[in-house]
Structures are given as C-alpha cells and as structure tokens.
Amino acid sequence: MSLWREAAVVARLDFAEVRRSRWLIFCLLVHAVLAGTFVLVGLRESGVVGFTGMGRALMSWSHALLFLLPLLALSATGQVVNSARDDGSLELLLSNPVSRAAYFLGTSLVRVLALVLPLLVAMPVMALVGTVAFGQQVPWGFLVRGMAVSTSLLLCFVAIGLLISVMVRNQAKALMLTILVWIAGVALIDFGLVGVMLQWELPPQAVFALAVINPVQCARLALLSAAQPELSTFGPVGFFLANRIGANGLLLLGLGWPLLLGVTAWVWSLASFRRRDLL
Amino acid sequence: MRVELKGLQKRFGKVLALRGVTIDLPEGSRTALIGPNGSGKSTLVRVLMGMLCADGMVLFDGVEASEERRELARRIAYVPQIAPRLAAPVGDVVRAVAGLRGQAWTEVAAIAAALSLDLDALARRPFRALSGGQRQKILAALALSSGAELLLLDEPTASMDPRSRGEFFRLVESLPSSVTVLLCSHRLDEIRRLVDRVIVLAEGELRWQGSAAAYLDDHAEAVVEVQVVGEPADTWLLARGFTRGATGWWSKALPVNERARLLGEIGRNLNGQVRDVMARDVERLQPDSQGERE
Numbered sequence: 001m002s003l004w005r006e007a008a009v010v011a012r013l014d015f016a017e018v019r020r021s022r023w024l025i026f027c028l029l030v031h032a033v034l035a036g037t038f039v040l041v042g043l044r045e046s047g048v049v050g051f052t053g054m055g056r057a058l059m060s061w062s063h064a065l066l067f068l069l070p071l072l073a074l075s076a077t078g079q080v081v082n083s084a085r086d087d088g089s090l091e092l093l094l095s096n097p098v099s100r101a102a103y104f105l106g107t108s109l110v111r112v113l114a115l116v117l118p119l120l121v122a123m124p125v126m127a128l129v130g131t132v133a134f135g136q137q138v139p140w141g142f143l144v145r146g147m148a149v150s151t152s153l154l155l156c157f158v159a160i161g162l163l164i165s166v167m168v169r170n171q172a173k174a175l176m177l178t179i180l181v182w183i184a185g186v187a188l189i190d191f192g193l194v195g196v197m198l199q200w201e202l203p204p205q206a207v208f209a210l211a212v213i214n215p216v217q218c219a220r221l222a223l224l225s226a227a228q229p230e231l232s233t234f235g236p237v238g239f240f241l242a243n244r245i246g247a248n249g250l251l252l253l254g255l256g257w258p259l260l261l262g263v264t265a266w267v268w269s270l271a272s273f274r275r276r277d278l279l
Numbered sequence: 280m281r282v283e284l285k286g287l288q289k290r291f292g293k294v295l296a297l298r299g300v301t302i303d304l305p306e307g308s309r310t311a312l313i314g315p316n317g318s319g320k321s322t323l324v325r326v327l328m329g330m331l332c333a334d335g336m337v338l339f340d341g342v343e344a345s346e347e348r349r350e351l352a353r354r355i356a357y358v359p360q361i362a363p364r365l366a367a368p369v370g371d372v373v374r375a376v377a378g379l380r381g382q383a384w385t386e387v388a389a390i391a392a393a394l395s396l397d398l399d400a401l402a403r404r405p406f407r408a409l410s411g412g413q414r415q416k417i418l419a420a421l422a423l424s425s426g427a428e429l430l431l432l433d434e435p436t437a438s439m440d441p442r443s444r445g446e447f448f449r450l451v452e453s454l455p456s457s458v459t460v461l462l463c464s465h466r467l468d469e470i471r472r473l474v475d476r477v478i479v480l481a482e483g484e485l486r487w488q489g490s491a492a493a494y495l496d497d498h499a500e501a502v503v504e505v506q507v508v509g510e511p512a513d514t515w516l517l518a519r520g521f522t523r524g525a526t527g528w529w530s531k532a533l534p535v536n537e538r539a540r541l542l543g544e545i546g547r548n549l550n551g552q553v554r555d556v557m558a559r560d561v562e563r564l565q566p567d568s569q570g571e572r573e
Contacts, residue, residue, distance in 0.1 A: 016366070017367045088363035096352060277331045
C-alpha cells in the first residue's frame with residue numbers, strides 16, 4: 001500500500017474521531033458566531049455612522065480571527081500525538097502496516113482541513129449574507145486576501161501545535177506550552193512591543209526583529225496592507241515596513257513568513273516523529 | 280516466524296529498562312513472557328513492534344529489523360491488554376485496521392462471532408462506548424484473522440468473560456503450527472492452555488526460562504475446595520489440613536502435582552458426602568529456585 005493510501009486510511013479514521021469530538025463543533029460555532037456578529041452588528045452600526053460597511057466588517061472579523069485562529073489551531077493540534085500515545089491509539093494503529101510518515105501525514109491533513117474548510121466557507125457566506133441582507137458591495141479583493149492570510153496563519157499554527165504534540169510527551173505540559181505560544185503570538189505585536197521597549201529599554205532593532213518574526217504580526221500587516229499606512233493603525237513596525245517594502249511586500253511577508261515557519265515546524269515534527277521512541 | 284533478540288538494552292533516562300536480554304523464539308513456539316510490573320515486558324514487546332529503539336539486535340527469520348518496518352508489521356499482529364477508547368465508530372476502526380492488512384470484514388466478523396460478538400450490530404456504535412471485554416474481542420478478532428506469523432498478546436483475555444476466554448484459547452490453539460506466539464500474562468489458565476515455554480523478566484533482566492510445565496510446578500499451587508454434608512466428612516477434611524471458610528467450603532492449597540492424588544482420595548473416602556468440589560491453580564508469590572536460571 002502506498003504512503004498516500006495509508007495516509008488516507010489514517011485520515012478517514014482520524015476524521016471519524018474528530019467528527020465526534022467537541023473541538024470541531026466548537027471551531028464551527030466560533031466561526032459562525034463571529035461571522036454572524038460582524039454581519040449583523042458591524043454592518044448595521046457602520047451604516048449609521050456612514051462607513052463603507054462590508055469592508056469594515058470583514059476587516060474587523062479578520063482581526064478577530066488573527067487572535068482566534070492561532071488559539072483554535074493550537075488547541076486542535078497541541079495534544080494530538082501525545083494523547084494518542086497515552087490512550088493507546090498510536091500503539092494500536094502503528095502495530096499495523098502503516099508507516100509513521102503516513103500516520104503523521106493523515107493526521108495533519110485532517111486537522112488542517114477541519115480548521116481551514118469552515119473558515120473558507122464562512123467568509124464568503126458572511127459576505128453574501130451581507131450583500132443580500134444589507135445590499136452592501138462585496139469587497140472581493142479584501143475577502144480573498146483575508147482568506148489567504150488566515151489560511152497561511154492557520155497552517156503555521158497547526159504545524160507548531162503538531163510540533164509541540166510530538167516533542168512534549170506530557171499532555172498538561174503541552175497544553176501550557178500551547179497557551180504560552182498563543183500568548184506570545186498575540187502579545188508580540190507592535191503595540192505590546194512598544195510597551196516592552198519602554199519598560200525594559202530594549203534596542204529598537206530587537207523590537208523590530210521580534211515583531212517581524214511573529215507570524216501573527218506579519219498576518220496582521222498583510223491584512224492592513226490594503227489600507228493607507230497610518231502610524232495609529234499599523235503601529236511603528238508596520239508603519240516602517242509599509243513605507244520600506246510597500247503594500248505588496250507586506251502581503252508577501254504576511255503570506256510567506258507564516259507559511260515558511262509552518263513548513264519548517266511540520267518537517268521538523270515529522271522528522272522527530274519518525275526518529276523518536278513512540279511510546 | 281523465528282524471533283531472536285541479542286543483547287537487547289533499552290534505557291529511559293536513568294532507568295535501564297532492558298539489560299542485555301537475549302531470547303530466541305523458534306518458529307511456531309508458544310512462549311509466555313512474565314514478570315512483575317516494571318520488569319521490562321511491555322518495553323520488550325514494543326521493541327519487537329518497532330515502536331521503541333533499543334541497543335542490541337532484533338532478528339526476524341534471521342534478518343535484522345530495519346527502519347522500514349511496514350512489510351514486517353504485516354507479519355506481526357498485536358492484542359493490547361487495554362484497548363484504546365477511540366471515539367470513532369466500531370465499523371470505521373475495524374475497516375481501517377482490516378484495510379491496512381487487506382483483511383475482509385467477513386473474516387473479522389466470523390472470528391468476532393466465535394467470541395460471541397456481533398460485529399455488524401455494533402458497527403455504528405462508538406468504539407469507546409463498548410465494554411472493555413467487547414473492545415478486546417474486536418482487537419483479538421482482528422489479530423486472529425490477520426494471518427500474521429507472529430502474535431504478540433498482552434493479557435489478551437484480561438477483560439473477557441469465561442466463555443469467550445475459552446473460545447479465544449481454542450482459536451489460538453487452532454492457529455497454524457508455524458505461527459509464533461508471545462504471550463504477556465500472569466494468568467495461569469492462559470499459560471496452561473496457550474504456551475509450552477515461559478520466560479521470566481525481572482528488573483529488565485532475563486531471570487528464568489524453561490518449559491511451561493516446569494514453571495507451573497515451580498510457581499503455581501493448586502487450591503482444592505470442597506463442600507460436604509455430615510460431621511464425619513468435616514473431621515476427615517480437618518485431619519488432612521483443610522480449613523473451613525465462612526460459606527461452609529473447605530479449602531486446601533497444595534503443590535500442583537499432588538492435586539490429582541488428593542481429588543482421588545476425596546472421591547474414595549467421602550463418597551456420597553460431597554455436595555460440590557472445585558480445583559483451581561493460583562500463582563505462588565515467591566518463586567522457587569528450580570528451573571533454568573539465567
């Protein structure tokens with residue numbers, strides 16, 4: 001049996017597991033509630049004060065997602081391998097003719113699809129509902145940009161979560177680490193870093209470096225790159241980069257850097273999973 | 280399949296779980312691997328399955344187990360002591376495992392039926408919703424119908440009811456003589472029925488190996504329990520070292536090889552006074568020094 005067929009068997013079984021678990025329902029509910037809230041509240045409110053509603057709703061939703069998607073991805077993946085190791089399902093499956101690579105590939109695919117597909121469905125649906133219900137124009141360009149950036153960010157944090165689940169055997173420790181990674185991701189953006197710089201007098205280069213290596217910050221800048229750069233919305237690092245590398249540069253950075261980080265983390269976790277003791 | 284372990288050593292941090300274990304399991308041999316908790320049994324089985332790396336050599340039919348173990352895994356089947364509590368439906372779990380091995384659903388269902396389990400009726404239920412015994416039967420059915428050349432059984436009947444246990448024994452006994460069986464178990468009925476050889480591990484070392492009969496003579500004792508009517512019978516039993524329990528049963532522990540003689544004596548001397556009689560084996564806590572020491 002080929003690697004892909006083995007991975008498909010693992011994926012089918014893992015999907016059956018995921019389908020019955022609570023986090024998938026939670027993930028779908030979060031997307032639905034967020035989308036509904038932004039369409040109903042955002043558009044109505046924006047109509048009152050005279051903003052172009054749909055773009056503003058999508059922008060607000062995307063920003064909320066930037067903080068939420070890493071959390072969803074980490075919580076869905078940070079305990080995949082170590083919990084399978086603890087409950088015996090890893091032992092059961094890998095005592096059969098299935099390679100470790102196929103197991104890891106199948107599991108990763110299910111987690112990615114379970115997280116990405118609801119998002120890719122919810123965003124256009126939200127836009128269409130806004131169009132039908134409130135007669136707003138759909139900003140397709142921003143919608144596609146938001147979907148691409150969110151997907152890239154999700155892939156990055158799915159891979160980081162899988163890496164944690166492979167490297168950290170203790171589930172409680174893995175959970176703590178995923179929370180710390182998420183906090184670092186959402187805290188190390190411009191505004192948080194400026195506070196750090198003022199408090200501990202860090203050199204500006206260090207603040208810039210910390211901001212740029214943070215995939216959440218890169219994704220945020222990629223979303224904002226559609227708008228005119230302003231210090232108050234972009235933050236100091238974003239404002240500097242927007243003027244330095246331009247809107248397309250920000251978009252590329254926001255898509256490329258999380259993707260690169262994700263691929264690196266995934267390859268690292270796969271190599272470690274194949275090499276290390278499984279139990 | 281012949282399995283050879285040579286100088287197997289496994290360390291977990293500061294703990295040496297296996298200390299130079301050398302074992303030869305000839306093709307078709309039926310061996311019990313026993314030892315106290317933490318003696319290294321599970322580690323050894325997991326090394327055999329390729330889930331743990333260890334120093335030393337593991338040979339299957341004379342060929343060293345390579346990193347690519349997919350083909351080898353097809354020839355090995357495993358029944359864990361505790362089946363995982365998967366949320367997926369039974370049908371999906373069975374189809375996944377059977378699919379990986381190229382087994383047909385009907386083959387698995389037939390073995391499951393022999394173990395008093397209707398696989399078709401349970402197909403839609405979550406695997407974790409089944410009882411421990413039902414889950415163990417499914418895994419046993421998957422292993423027994425796999426056509427594997429090496430069966431690794433970790434207390435395979437621990438959660439099964441007596442009838443299913445008996446049927447499981449019969450199914451293992453009916454396997455082709457070329458199939459090698461390694462059984463991790465403390466249950467004397469499993470050792471008596473399923474194996475011809477015993478290996479004892481303690482603190483990661485091979486401490487004892489020999490025939491199952493020698494092990495049972497050395498490590499097991501028989502308990503004969505009898506319920507009688509009338510004072511003469513009570514007196515007779517008391518004189519022969521029986522003690523009376525709260526429920527009226529008299530019991531006596533004795534070496535396994537003296538059990539048949541005692542049962543014969545009971546039959547001859549208490550004829551007509553015996554209401555019920557029962558004999559069973561229990562493990563002796565402190566093993567004697569007979570047998571082949573390593």
